[in-house]
Amino acid sequence: MNSFALHAGSLFDGFTASGPATVYITGDRIVRVDRTGALPSDGSSVIDLGSRSCLLPGLIDSHTHLAFDAGPDPVTSLAATDDTDLLTHMRAAARSALHAGITTIRDLGDRDYLSLALVEELAQHPEQGPEILTSGPPLTTRGGHGHFFGGEVEGPEALRAAVRERHRRGCAVVKIMASGGNLTPGSVPPHASQYSFEDLRAVVDEAHRLGLPVAAHAHGLQAINDALRAGVDSLEHVSFLTPDGVGSDPALLDAIVESGSFVSLTLGWDRRVAVELPKAIAAHLEEILTVFRDLHKLGAKIVIGSDAGIAPDKPHNVLPHGVGDLARLGVPPLDALISVTGMAARLCRMEGRKGQITAGADADLLAVNGNPSQDPAALLDVRAVFRAGVRVR
Known part of the structure; x- marks a missing residue:
């Protein structure tokens, strides 16, 4: 089963915005969210989305x-x-x-x-x-x-x-x-x-x-x-x-x-x-x-x-x-x-599975350049899209 981590310059989890974060994914699910901004120290495969990136739910x-x-x-x-x-x-x-x-x-x-x-x-x-x-x-x-x-x-x-x-x-x-x-x-x-x-x-x-x-x-x-x-x-x-x-x-x-x-x-x-x-x-x-x-x-x-x-x-x-x-x-x-x-x-009666970045949620994720919680136009500058843990863009 594929396992990797996503590191982004900021995070919007579906309800709140915060700073640098690392999101751990196994298969098609999010398994852990680290809001300290630290990169993995356990040898996990990492996709670094860059300091200007914001990671948010699909x-x-x-x-x-x-x-x-x-x-x-x-x-x-x-x-x-x-x-x-x-x-x-x-x-x-x-x-x-x-x-x-x-x-x-x-x-x-x-x-x-x-x-x-x-x-x-x-x-x-x-x-x-x-x-x-x-x-x-x-x-x-x-x-x-x-x-x-x-x-x-x-x-x-x-x-x-x-x-x-x-x-x-x-x-x-x-x-x-x-x-x-x-x-x-x-x-x-x-x-x-x-x-x-x-x-x-x-x-x-x-x-x-x-x-x-x-x-x-x-x-x-x-x-x-x-x-x-x-x-x-x-x-x-x-x-x-x-x-x-x-x-x-x-x-x-x-x-x-x-x-x-x-x-x-x-x-x-x-x-x-x-x-x-x-x-x-x-x-x-x-x-x-x-x-x-x-x-x-x-x-x-x-x-x-x-x-x-x-x-x-x-x-x-x-x-x-x-x-x-x-x-x-x-x-x-x-x-x-x-x-x-x-x-x-x-x-959609999918709370906890969709629309949030939290442990147990589907690994449906969007990464953009900029801060959409301040400027929604950042949503148009897509850096990456993941669906069920698979990168599609």
Whole structure:
């Protein structure tokens, strides 16, 4: 079994930043963390990453779509691609994420459960991609947002049956489109709800009975409120849209914080590409960002889900840009880092195994030049990536 040590000029362990450190790895696990800065004296093989390096846990992207090609019309491209070619594309997308230091992802929408095939492949060859937690096709109404994935279902009993099917197939999370969205022609607008509170509650009750978390796509104010009352585990997007704009309800913000539900902010744009936001978002962007700031100030459990794949400015390696985006909202860079490591691991129910540098955790690690706990741009200057103890970059 391969054993070695990594020595770095600084360490971010998923929650706190510190000085020089040496991390010992055996096989695919971290076995010891030495924060004294001393190099091994027992003859261990050492990779010295340099005095300017920072070692941190592999990043966790809480909301991606491997099936989308990050092109100008990902929905049309998806429809024109057969399953064999789509799976080839998904492999490449996963590899792109990994090489950016993203070692775990939640895929919140695929076609025909193809991501489960990728999960099986990567279980045998983890060095070829991130660990994937998949929802399979999202639950949506007939002709609703994301219906092209194949998850159309309506009525409490049918929704419960759909949850059971995802559990049987081995999905790690249930995704439901509580509101409309921006990518689906002919569906309801993003501010409008697709399911009733009773529908959402049926999904949550059945999923929780089976031990599965529920992620709710929720742009609209009413959908956010209903999903929160239903007890979902994460609220995706949380744009607070209404027919007239953005409805920032202070009581609802407080309820989100008190509920313990995670808030998945779909940030992250590669600004080397022209950023084109959906009209419903662009028209009210500053108001939406103000709500995001308020949620952080109130103490919400914030993670970043990049929504990678949905547009040219959202490639599958875009998550590190999202950390900078969150920091630009006034969130301390350290908190922004926590949102894609230690906090994201809690959302994914992987605390102690992912998102932390601690004894017993997976040896999924990222080394960058600079100090990302002060300057998130350092995340873009990758020095090394390790997945399950194997160096992949």
